[in-house]
Amino acid sequence: MNAITKRQPRVELSTSALQHNLKCVRELAPQSKTICMVKADAYGHGIEFALNALQDTDAFGVACIEEARQIRQLGCSQPITLIEGVFNEAEWLEASQQQFECVVHQQQQVDWALAHPQIYQQNNLKIWLKLNSGMNRLGLQPDELLKAAHQLRAAGFELVLTMHFANADVPDHPLNQQQIQTFLNLKQQLESIEASCCNSAAIFNWPELHFDYVRPGIMLYGASPYSDISAAKLNLRPVMHLKSNLIAIQHVKAGQVIGYGSRFTTTRPTRLGIVAMGYGDGYPRALTHGAYVSIHGHEAPLLGRVSMDLLAVDLTDLPSTINIGNEVTLWGDNPSVDLIAQHNNTIGYELLCRLTNRPKRIIF
Template identity: 90%
Template structure:
């Protein structure tokens, strides 16, 4: 029996898995430069950990300038693309000085670029000119983009034509072909021009669209970009394993209720395990029937509601060798984060990003030794 000396929900982060997934991108898109997306604290994995593992990338992608600053503060010199661009003339000037490449997706950003071209051009930075090809989130309409491209080229800027798929995870969705045709038409009108339109799912779907840059995100972290294809079928390895420990075992009779709201009632004598993790740590509360954890390689179904700090699992059919102190895997190899997300009516991206600072981070190097430890 393992003694429990403190509450210890934790995530273990695998450098070797992240590097494997990066090499998978290189294999699938061998002729394109790779812009590794590390926004949102590297999808909840920790920016320092991710940058260390991804040193062989061609560039990094982030949402905004505050995230880009972290990359420079940590000493990394690779190009950084701000996928939401800048939010003021002052940010444009800072981006120019710090050698951050900017996505330009609206007219005000075009004007900031035209008003302050010199440092940006001196540092050989490219403007990523974003097309609204049908997702209707960010980007210039086709006619607006053509006008902006002519003005920016006349001012001496080098351009990358870019867009984002709304339904790359559903390859047969009719909007995909509409977006592709709109993009290809604009690309033809602007030739010669560099181009980028592939996120994780699109990297797998359309090798003919890899162009100059691909932008992997979720696939780097070992989760699937699809609803109906699991990650290991894509030869992706989970980078994050969320773990905790059993801190109590209850023996409960028939017709006893478990947890807040008394939502679950036992139908048999039940050996109940209590795990030290809950929604206060970022584990989802709104789970549907069928979610489970792994203990000693055995699947233990969740029972009742997840609370802020604890959850209950059914040990009745598991070996009696399972005791207080045993390690519990909430997601990782089994169950996957995608499976838990499906039981929460969401996607793996959200669960990875919403873990709280209460959870200890343990980063493991390629040999499996501790590289960084937080909390």
């Protein structure tokens, strides 16, 4: 039995895995520039870690100016695109000075650009003109976009036509072709405009749509953009491994209940392992039957309800040599974060982004 001297949930982050996944993007889209999405603290992986690992990217993409400021404060001088654009005139001026390229998706943002073109243009920045091609979240309608493009070009701005897929993870969804056709029609009308429409799933689905820029997100971090294709099958490596240790073992008779709510009753004598990990660390509480952890390569099913600091797993069918102090993998190579997400009726993106700061970060 190993001695436990401290509670030690941890997040292990692999630099080589992140670089491998960027290489995969380059191989899939060799003629396009790559804008690595690092919004939401690099999908929960830590922005400083991601910047250091992704130095070979052409640019970074973030949601808003606050995230771009953080990148500059960390000493990174690479181009940055604000995917939601700016939210007021002062932010437009700051973006111009700090050399942040802006997505423009509404007329008010167009007006700010037209009112203050000089610094933006002096820094050779491009405006990313967002088309609402059918997702109906952000973007200008086709007629509005053509008008804005005419105004901005007349004022001397260089433009990139962009959009976002609503169902890129479902390649045969009928809205995909509608969005593609709308985008291609606008691209043709605007003549010789640069273009970008591919997120992670679209990078795999439509090589003919890679155009000038691709915008990988979840695939960089080694999770799958699909619900029915694993990251491993896509040649992606998990960047994050969430780990902890067994801190106690209980021997429970048949007919005993486990955990809060007494939701699980044992049907046999059970060797129960207690893991120092819970929703206070960011591990999901609302897991369905079938979720498991890995201990020395063996799968140990979760039993009962995940609590704030602890969870219970079934060791009964595992080797008796597994004991207190042994390392436990909550997600990583096996199980993958996508599998745990499926058992939580969500997607891997959410689990990665909602980890708390309690687990220690370890970079290797």
